[in-house]
Amino acid sequence: MSKQEKILAVKGMNDILPADAPLWELFENTAESILKSYGYQKIVTPILEETGLFARAIGAVTDIVEKEMYSFTDSMNGDLLTLRPEGTAGVVRAVLEHNLVYDGPKRLWYKGPMFRHERPQRGRYRQFFQFGAEAVGFAGPDIDAEMIMLCRRMWDDLGLDEVRLELNSIGNAEERLRHRADLIAHFEANIDTLDAEAKRRLHTNPLRILDTKNPAMQELVNNAPKLLDYLEAESLAHFEGVKRILDHNNVQYTVNPRLVRGIDYYNRTVFEWVTDKLGAQGTICAGGRYDPLIEMFGGKATPGVGFAMGIERIIELMKSGGEMATPNQCDVYMVHQGEAAQMQAFVLAERIRDAGLDVVLHCATPTGAGSFKSQMKKADGSGAAFAVIIGEDEMANATAAVKPMREMGAEQAVVPFDDVVDYLVDQITGGGGGHDHGDHTHCTHH
Template identity: 85%
Template sequence: MSKSEKIVAIKGMNDILPSDAPLWELFENTVETILKSYGYQKIVTPIVEETRLFARAIGAVTDIVEKEMYSFTDSMNGDQLTLRPEGTAGAVRAVIEHNLAYDGPKRLWYKGPMFRHERPQRGRYRQFFQVGAEAVGFTGPDIDAELIMLCRRLWDDLGLENVRLELNSIGNAEERLRHRADLIAYFEAHIDQLDADAKRRLHSNPLRILDTKNPAMQELVDQAPKLLDYLEGESLAHFEGVKAILDRNAVQFTVNPRLVRGIDYYNRTVFEWVTEELGAQGTICAGGRYDPLIEMFGGKPTPAVGFAMGMERIIELMKSAGEPVQPAQCDVYLVHQGDEAQMQAFILGERLRDAGLDVVLHCATPSGAGSFKSQMKKADASGAAFAVILGEDEIKSGMAAVKSLRGEAGEQQQASVPFEGVVDYVVDQIVGDDHDHDHVHYHA
């Protein structure tokens, strides 16, 4: 490669640029606040796990395991490793390894990058970010409903309106076996109408045929046996319990009999939050109950339910819901000229930061330190509430010029403030303008 050849990011692995960072921060702060308000505790698991963890958790006969996982052999010891394609497997592995549920149920949440080698498209990337929640050790329909209501609160707080809930139950293993036998028989009777993917899955994973996006198969799938008709006893009571709680809390939903999971450890409640605004990639959050999984991983029988949401897709919805968030880069921009003024600017900058303010100090660029005029342009562009200006006159007098940058033209005020009084002056002005100012906090 020549020195002049430009290196670009790997296809499907995207940079998050400063212009988009405020929206990401708004989403992350909002979802973390809501998760904490429901009692969820954060867990952080490795990005790389043993390949067999995901083969066992996701299922060997799935597109993810067959085609999409970034797997490799560790050249140091020959271990088979994989970049995580989803978060539940790692969380469950951590619950078992560290015996987290020994003293009772746990509400856990995580966030971070996931990796799948698939064709990049809008809202679907090779490196993508998820937030997930896992409620471990709870048996009733109440926790299922709580997770769904948590999501609704998030959409409300983010101002997302065109998001709807689809709900279903896939019962227990015995009920699915009876349904599976009838489903295979039904599709075998219409084998000539199945596409290549459906034929491949017919005997290994027939439930996934119900989730086909092939328009030519929609009528066939609509007439297929419905798993809801096979539910009995406890499964039916659990599903009715979830629906009753949602109804009493005015959570609107649609029962979608075609909403399934093609992996054996999923059971009972499954749900998805979907939108029409993202084209084919309309699911922004998917969840469900997976009571058998922890025992399958070698732990004690422990019920569990959770969800995962794609951050990129939600950011897309946030962009379409309103103006992009562009908070100020800082509270104060320090403008200075001359060596002594620069030294005093450093001192004031640290004092202002000690008071909890965000401060940008003007630094030289290849074109030079910059005139007062050019520095003031940068101060205004930063979104700062105030510019603190230091030059030769200010150094001689021991008084900084503090200029308000956010008032109406003609209303912008400038005051001369002793160096030792700059922090109190700026803090008083900001608190006076906004009693709920998030940045200002005092250190003990």
């Protein structure tokens, strides 16, 4: 029989391996706890949506819709479907479909995989994970500021201190139209300086030209008309309201007039949290106000604001901030030799789990059950606080040997089977040499 060729992951689709799982859990647990503390509720939407949802919300002439979406025709009924490229459109569709704001505004959060056919690079994949929040039905600058402060609390709790806030207002549609006309005129007057991508975007999405990284275009972009100069009283008052709350709460920010959005539904406040530690792709969280979106979907005019953060990029930033200690796979590792000892190990392991501790019971590999020495090596590698050892002598005396694994020179104890659970609970949760139960994501960021 010929050897089968190894199957690899699809290009741009990334595996999250067990070694990184503690960091992911730390981020997710921190984020969910903070969202809950601000009154946000979880919402889960499908990965697949009708293609028209994103074309209507994001804009047909954006890079996402034109080049990056994974879209296909359902072979069963001919429906045009798309793997979601972002989370806001699906959440707002659900809000409208289920009339979630009938009894007042809603604070919602979500997490999950998104899909874009982009060039894979550090912290950026074709299947990537986002954590986001949407506040629907709130009109004032206060909710914008609250979301920004929520993010700041998240960076503080994760120990990410090299993150900065950039802020801008893109006004309303009428203000952007006037700015757009002058922007196009400015670029047309300097057409020879534009690169091919800028020329392609000139009449479809000229705001995106302001995002260019082309050094030859920086002076031209810097001298371009600034959208802030086109804002009228209402938009300016909203923006000043956001800044006033942030100033009062000592939130540091930079007003960046080049900070725009390539998606049609954004208006007024836009913000990004950025870092210099991840190379060119330095944005780890982006958000803004999208008051027109629900009306674009056929609902009554309802204001909204939200943000989304790329989890992979945040994990990269967490890794760069310090080394993780060896994660604890368990509190207790069960070592046993012989069939009778194995049976007793199963019984004790279940009792210890009943008490709320995590237990890994040694099981046989293709090379056999393993000697005491090899099993103890596995116990050490598991990060367990204690090894519980049962062999022929222990079975004869109805006792287990309980060995501390994390204390140099700590002595092994002989404990009757009936007392093992109480002994371990006292040692691990009572400060007698173990670690606090549940602290399985040790990290040096705090």
